[in-house]
Amino acid sequence: MTTPLTTPQAGPASGPGREHGPAVRLEGVSKVYGQGKDGLLALDEVSLTVAPGEFVCLLGASGCGKSTLLSLVAGLDAPTAGRIEVETGRVAMMFQEPALFPWLTVSANVEMALRAKRDRGVKGTGGAEGAGTRSRAERRALAGEFLDIVHLGGFGGKRPHELSGGMRQRVALARALAQDADVLLMDEPFGALDAMTRDLLHDELERIWRERNLSVLFVTHNVREAVRLGDRVVLLSSRPGRVVESFPVELERPRRTDSAEVARQAAEITDRLREEVLRHGR
Numbered sequence: 001m002t003t004p005l006t007t008p009q010a011g012p013a014s015g016p017g018r019e020h021g022p023a024v025r026l027e028g029v030s031k032v033y034g035q036g037k038d039g040l041l042a043l044d045e046v047s048l049t050v051a052p053g054e055f056v057c058l059l060g061a062s063g064c065g066k067s068t069l070l071s072l073v074a075g076l077d078a079p080t081a082g083r084i085e086v087e088t089g090r091v092a093m094m095f096q097e098p099a100l101f102p103w104l105t106v107s108a109n110v111e112m113a114l115r116a117k118r119d120r121g122v123k124g125t126g127g128a129e130g131a132g133t134r135s136r137a138e139r140r141a142l143a144g145e146f147l148d149i150v151h152l153g154g155f156g157g158k159r160p161h162e163l164s165g166g167m168r169q170r171v172a173l174a175r176a177l178a179q180d181a182d183v184l185l186m187d188e189p190f191g192a193l194d195a196m197t198r199d200l201l202h203d204e205l206e207r208i209w210r211e212r213n214l215s216v217l218f219v220t221h222n223v224r225e226a227v228r229l230g231d232r233v234v235l236l237s238s239r240p241g242r243v244v245e246s247f248p249v250e251l252e253r254p255r256r257t258d259s260a261e262v263a264r265q266a267a268e269i270t271d272r273l274r275e276e277v278l279r280h281g282r
């Protein structure tokens with residue numbers, strides 16, 4: 001669910017001397033589930049940064065701790081060791097399932113994210129600025145602006161079940177944006193969609209990421225998707241997750257998932273991923 005999230009265990013990394021630091025910084029982060037001999041080491045001293053405005057994709061074998069890492073950055077859980085800093089503390093999360101409230105309209109789903117938020121206007125849309133509690137009419141108007149951003153203007157009155165899977169994920173994206181987040185954490189958000197819809201959403205996400213200068217940490221199993229979207233692809237080892245290698249992706253944007261260049265770099269990363277999985281006998 002895209003609830004407003006902060007990272008209480010770390011707090012904002014901004015402040016004197018930190019203005020140009022990374023948007024997200026993990027230093028020696030470990031996570032153990034359970035205790036004693038039954039404890040399971042999910043992440044082992046992971047250090048990773050996401051620069052402001054950077055799009056980082058996380059890849060790794062099943063169970064290597066990708067979702068764990070996102071939930072730690074989101075502040076949903078605390079690391080066992082290490083330090084996590086989020087520059088602004090404004091983080092939104094998106095999952096494979098859009099997790100919309102089925103009894104609410106599309107607009108009301110987005111308005112939910114606005115209810116608890118201080119009014120900062122809609123970044124980049126010329127929306128109303130100001131501070132304080134918003135009226136219902138203001139929230140509705142703002143929700144409409146966010147729905148316009150994801151190309152769902154005119155669908156605000158529908159219920160989630162009246163939309164396609166891709167449209168529902170757009171609503172989830174609008175709701176995440178409505179949280180006024182600077183950091184978007186995405187856990188296989190397009191994993192359940194068909195290839196064509198996924199392609200369209202890649203284009204949408206890339207446009208919104210650029211327009212709003214978001215910092216994105218995007219988990220996927222799909223190597224081509226990672227190369228299509230990422231400025232950098234970070235490969236995690238099989239459990240316990242450690243950073244194995246970071247691959248900068250310097251291909252010109254916009255990229256196509258089916259292009260030869262994307263395929264070439266994806267093949268290189270896949271070889272490395274395969275080595276890593278085989279090393280662990282999976």
Ligand SMILES: Nc1ncnc2c1ncn2[C@@H]1O[C@H](COP(=O)(O)OP(=O)(O)OP(=O)(O)O)[C@@H](O)[C@H]1O
Binds near residue numbers: 066
């Ligand atoms: N709340 C929890 N309690 C106990 N163990 C957990 C919990 N959450 C995750 N784990 C375990 O931690 C390890 C990492 O899980 P996680 O879901 O983070 O991996 P993942 O890389 O996201 O997996 P996948 O790619 O299959 O989604 C797994 O072995 C998982 O069973």
